[in-house]
Amino acid sequence: MGYLKTMPSKDGFFGEFGGAFIPPQLEPHFKEIAEAYERLAVDSSYIAELRYIRKHFQGRPTPVQHAKNLSNAMGGAQIYLKREDLNHTGAHKLNHCMGEALLAKFMGKKKLIAETGAGQHGVALATAASYFGMECEIHMGEVDIAKEHPNVVRMKLLGAKVVPVSFGAKTLKEAVDSAFMSYLEQTEDAIYAIGSVVGPHPFPKMVRDFQSVMGFEAKDQFLEMTGNNPDHVVACVGGGSNAMGLFSGFIDDDQVQLHGVEPHGTGTELGKHAATITYGEPGQIHGFKCIMLKDENGEPAPVHSIASGLDYPGVGPEHSYLHTIGKVQYGSASDEETLKAFYALSRHEGIIPALESSHAIAYAMKMAISHPGESILVNLSGRGDKDIDYVTEKFGFGDDFKL
Template sequence: MGYLKQHPDKDGYFGEFGGAFLPPQLESQFADINRAYLTLGRSADFLNELRYIRKHYQGRPTPVYYAHNLSREAGAHIYLKREDLNHTGAHKLNHCMAEALLAKHMGKTKLIAETGAGQHGVALATAAAYFGMACEIHMGEIDIAKESPNVTRMKLLGAEVVPVSFGGRSLKEAVDSAFESYLGQADTALFAIGSVVGPHPFPLMVRDFQSVIGTEAREQFIEMVGELPDQVGACVGGGSNAMGLFSAFLDDEGVGLNGIEPLGRGTALGEHSATMTFGKPGMIHGFKCLLLSDDDGNPAPVHSIASGLDYPGVGPEHSFLKTEGKVSYHAISDDETLAAFYKLSRLEGIIPALESAHAVAWAIKHGQANPGQTILINLSGRGDKDIDYVTETFGFEAKA
C-alpha cells in the first residue's frame, strides 16, 4: 500500500503529529467537515465539478518550464512548476475552490480564513465570489502594510478584511483571530484553513486538494525529460504547496524531496521561522507539530521576509516526514531569498513571490554544489504582491 493511503490514520495522526484538539463547541462541526469530505469530497459528482473548475476557471494544468538561463548559471538543470500561472497567481486556489465547493454542498453560506501574504485570502475571496458566498479574511496589520496589492484585490472581490492588531500582528495572530470569529458562526460558515495545518481533517484535505500540483508535475517532467527528477523542492511555511508537490513522489526511490524554510535574519529565536531546523514537538491551533516555542512552551515570535512563511508551526505531515527522514529540510536566509528574487526576474523574466524565491535560492545553491542534476521546484506564486515592498525597501537590483 502506498504512503498516501496509509497517512494519516483515522484520527488524523501522522505518527505522533496531527490530531484535533478542539473546544467542545467545535467538535461536532469538525466531525461534520470530516464526514462531508469522506463522502462528498470523494464522489464522482464532486470531483467532476472540481475538474471542470480547474480546467475552465483556474486554467489548469499549469506548465513545467525549463529555466534555461538560470540552469546555465547554476550548472544544473532547474525546472519550475508554474503555479504562479494558476488563476489568482498562486497555488492557493487549488484548495480554496475545493473547500468552497465542499462548503456549498454542506449548506454553508460564508467562508472565513486567515491569510499571511494575502494569496490565500485572495484565493478564498475569489472562490466566494464564484459560489456566491460571503467571505471574511483576517490579516495581521504588519502583513496588510507589506502586501497592500493583495488587500486591494480581496476588497475588490467583495471580502471583508479584518485587521489583526494584537501580539505580533502577523500570521499566527490572524489564525487566532479567525478561529475566534468562527466560533460564533460555525453553523453557517466554513473556516477554510489556508494550509496543511490545523485540526484534522484539514492537513489531509488540503494535501489531497493540492496533490494536483504533484500529479501534473510528475507526468509533465517525465514527458519532457524521460525520467524522474533527481531532486524536488518547495518552500515550507505551513507547507501546502510542498505537500502538493511531494505527494506524487513520496513512493519514488531515488528522488530527493526538499522543503525550504525561512532562516530570516539569523538563528536567534524571533529572527527566523525555521521550524523544521530549530523546532520541538508542541501544540498550536488545535494540532501537534514541530513548533518554535519560548521557554514556557508557548509559540515564539517569528520573522521572514515572506509574509506567507512567518508561522511558528508547520504542517503535522511535514513534522512526520522530517522525523522519518523521508524529506530533507533546508533553511534559506532573507538575503539569499532576495538575491534569488532579483535573479529569476532578470534571467528568466519571471518575478517570483518571496515565498517561492526561497525555493529558487535553494535550487541555485544545490545546483552549484551538484552540477548536472535535475531539480524540479514549485514556483508556488508570482511576485506582484511583493514588488512594492521589495523595491521601496531594497531597490531594483540585488546588493553586491
Template sequence: MTHTTNNSNKLASAHMLPDAEGFFGPYGGQAIPPHLKVIMDEIAAAYLQIRETQAYQDELTQLYQHYVGRPSPIYFAKRLTEACGGAKIYLKREDLNHTGAHKINHALGEALLAKHMGKSKVIAETGAGQHGVAMATACALVGLPCEIHMGAIDVAKEHPNVVKMKILGAKLISVETGTRTLKDAVDSAFEEYLKDPDNYFYAIGSVVGPHPFPMMVRDFQSIIGREARQQFPEMTGKLPDYVVACVGGGSNAMGLFSGFLDDEQVKLVGVEPSGNGLGKGEHAATLTYGTPGTMHGFHSYMLQDKEGQPDPVYSIASGLDYPSVGPHHSYLKDLGRAEYHAINDDGCLDAFMKLSQLEGIIPALESAHALAWVMQEAKNLGSETQVLVNLSGRGDKDADFVADKLKL
C-alpha cells in the same frame, strides 16, 4: 493513545495517511474542545462523502481546467541554470494559475465544500494575501460571503492583495493584536469562527490545523504532484532527482511532494525562512530549529518557549512566518523521507532578482526561498542532476516591497 509506525515500510506509511483520528504518526490530531471536535468530525465526514460524488469531482475538475488554467506547465530555466553552473533547474509554474499562486487549488475545493454543506459564510486567514485572494475569488464564484483576517503588518506590506480582496467582495479584518502577523490572523479568524461554527466554514489556508484540514488541503493541492509526476518524464525522459518547495505551513510543498512519495530515488526538499538569523523572533525555520508541540488544534514541530507557547517569528515572506508547520511534514522529517533547509532574507532577495532578470519571471518571495536553496546547491549537485522547483506564486504582490527594500 500512542501513535506508532513501522519504519520498515516508511514510504507506504507516509503516503497512506492520516489515520482515522487525523494523525500522521505522532503528529496532527484534534487538540480541541469536545464541542468543536463534533464540528470538525462533521466536516471530515462531509468531506469524505462529498469528495467521492461524481458531481463534486466533475465540478472541481472543470474549474481547475477552465477557470484556474490547469495543468500548470513545467518550464526549463535555461539561463538561470547556466548562471548557476550546475544542476538543471525546472519550474512548476503554479504562478500562472488564476489568482497567481497554488492557493486557488484548495480554495476552490473548500468553497465548494462549504456550499455543498449549506454554510452561510466562509472565514479565512491570510499571510501574504494569496490565500485571502484565492478564497475571496472562490467565494465570489460560488456565491458565499467571505471574511478574511490578515495581520496589520501584512496588510501594509501586501497592499496589492488587500485591494484585490476588497474588489472581489471580501470583508477584510486587519488584526492589530500580538505580532500583527499570520499567527495572530489565525487566532482572530478562529475566534470569529467559534461564534457560529454550525453555520460558518473556516477555510484554513495550509496543511495545518485540526483534522481534517491537513488532509483536505493536501488532497486538494496534490494535483500539483500528480501533474508533475506525469509531465516531467514526458519532458525529460525520467523523474527529477530533486523536488523542492518552500515551507511555511507547507501546502505547496505537500502538494508537490505527494506525487513523488513512492519514488525513493526522488529526494524531497523543503526550504524554510531563516530570516535575519537564529535569534528568537528573527526566523521561522520550524522544522530546522523547532521541537514537537501543540498549537492551533494540532500537534507538530513548532518554535516555542519553555512553557510551550509559540515564539514570535519573522520572514521577509509574509506567507512563511508561522511558528508551526503541517503535521505531514513533521512526519516526513522524522522518517527521513524529506529534508528541510533554511534560507535567509538575503538569499531570498538574490533569487528573486536573478529569476526576474535572467528568465523574465518575477517569483513570490515565498517561492524565492526554494529557488535560493537550489541556486546555492546547483554546483554541488552537478550538471547531470535535474531539480524541479515549485514556483508556488508570482511576485506582483511583492514588487513594491522589494523595490523599496533594495532601493530600486
C-alpha cells in the same frame, strides 16, 4: 498501497503529529467537515465539478518550464519550475480554496472564514466565495496588511471583508487566532477554510489532497519533457501546502529526493527566523500537534521572515512526520539569499517570483552548483506582484545584484 492512501490515520495522525485538539463546542463541526469530505471525495458529481473548475476557471494544468538561463548561469544542475504562478489568482492557493468552497456549498454553508499571511490564500478564498456566491471574511495581521497592500486591494475588490488583526505580533499566527475566534461564533452558517496543511484534522489531509494535483501534473509533465523523474524536488515550507502538493506526486518514488525550504530570516535567535523544523520541538498550536518554535515559557515563539506567508511558528504535522522518518530533507534560505533569488529569476527568466517561492529558488541555486548533471524541480508556488512594492521600496530594484 501507496503512502497517500495510508497517511494520515483515521483520526488524523501522521505518526505522533496531527490530531484535533479543539474546544468541545467545535468537535461536532469539525466531525461534520471530515465526514462530508470523506463522502464527497468519492462522489462523482463533486469530482466532476472540481475538475471542470480546475480546467475552465483556474487554467490547469500549469506548465513545467526548464529554467535554462538560470541553470546556465549557475553552471551545475538543471533547474525546472512548476509554474503555479500561472494558476488563476497567481499562486497554488486556489487549488484548495475552490475545493473547500465547493465542499462548503455541498454542506449548505453560506460563508467562508479564513486567515491570510501574504494575502494569497485570502485572495484565493475571496475568489472562490465570489465564484460560488458566498460571503467571505479574511483575517490579516496589520503588519502583513502594510507589506502586502496589493493583495488587500484584490480581496476587497472581490467582495471580501478584511479584518485587521492588531494584537500580538500582528502577523500570521495572530490572524489564525482571530479567525478561529470569529468562526466560533458562526459555526452553523460558515466554514473555516484553513489556508495550509495545518490545523485540526481533517484539514492537513484535505488541503494536501486538493494540492496534490500539482504533484501528479508535474510528475507526468517532467517525464514527458525529459524521459525521467527529477533527481530533486524542492518547495518552500511555512505551513507547507505547496510543498505537500508537489511532494505528493513523488512521495512513493524512492529515487527522488524531496527538499523542504524554511525561512532562516536574519539570524538564529528566536524572533529572527521561522525555521520551525530546523530549530523547533514537538508541541501543540492551533488545535494540532507538530514541531514548533517555543519561547522560554513554552508558548509559540515570535518569528520573522521576509515572506509574510512563511512567518508561522508551527508547521504542518505531515512535514513534522516526514522529517522524523527522514523522508524529506529540510533546509533553509535566509532573507538575503531569498532576495538574491528574487532578483535572479526576474533578470534571468523574466519571471518575478513571490518571496515565499524565492526561498525554494534560493535553495535550488545553491544546490545546483554542487549537483552537476542532476535535475531539480522547484515549485514556483506564486508570482511576486504582491511583493514588488515592498521589495523595491525597502531594497531597491536590484541594480547592484550579482549572482
